[in-house]
Amino acid sequence: MRPKQTLVLGLILLVPVLAFLFLKSFGTNRYALPTYLPDYVDSTQVDGKWQRDTVFHQVGDFRLPAQSGREVSQSELADKGLYVAxxxxxxxxxxxRLNTQLMRVQEKFRREPRVKMASFSADPAHDSVAVLSRYAEQYGAIAGKWFFLTGDEATLNKVATQEFRLSPAAGTSGGLQHGQRVFLVDKDRRVRGIYDGTSEKEINRLMTEIEVLLYTYDHE
Incomplete structure (x- = not known):
């Protein structure tokens, strides 16, 4: 074999080896989810130097009646897992369209007990427990998995505006500018994702990020 051909063959054989070594050394894939809803920026001293750190909002506790009539708390939703609000x-x-997309989320994580779903009524004057029961049946909500929540208007408005930072709709009484937004809340009660609940693409992203979050729980 000619020297030139030997050199070319050697380079061809060397490329996969170099690629393997590169991936082994630098190919660790770490996909960290962002955290949303900052509260304030705090300063801490580390090794004699001041560092600025953002403190993110934690969703406050709530307890609301679900479609079964039983009250559901946030600790039940977020305990050891996450929930989609x-x-x-x-x-x-x-x-x-929103609830049809959420049905896809429920089906994908049907057998994952750490994933729960909470749909809050934006019209509690109309949405009694009996009405919510019909909604839940219409969309095939699994008991203990997907909760349709109602309650008094003041409590629900507090959850929406203070905990999830939704704005009251202009010119309405009790309405919300929620734009069918969907939130991913982790076990520390922090918002890790915000999505358009009517978009198939956005809900696909939500399901991927749920899997990422569960992976981080399993590999802490």
Whole structure:
């Protein structure tokens, strides 16, 4: 074999080896989810130097009646896992699209007990427990997995505006500018994702990020 051909053959054989060594050394894939809803920036002293650190909002405790009539607390939703939070208005044109997309999330994580879902009524004057029971049946909500929550208007408005930072809709009484947003809340009660609940692409991203979050729990 000619020297030139030997050199070319050697380079061809060397490329996979170099690629393997590169991936082994530098190919660790770490995909960290962002955290949303900052509260304030704090300063801490580390090794004699001041460092600025953002403190993120933790969703406050709540306890609300679900479609079964039983009260559900945030500790039940977030304990050792995560939950997907949404706000719905049955009079909204996007209501059915939102819940149809959430059905996909429930089906994908049907056998994962650490994933729960909470749909908060944005119209508690209309959405009694009996009405919520019909919603839950319509969308195939699994008991203990997907909770449709209602309650008094003041409590629900507090959850929406103070805990999830939704804004009151202009010119309405008790309405919300939620835009069918969906939130991913981790076990530390911090918001790790915000999505358009009517978009198939966005819900696909939500399901991927749920898997990422569960992976981090398993490999802490």
């Amino acid at each position: 949404s706000f719905f208005e049955t009079g909204s044109a996007d209501y059915q």
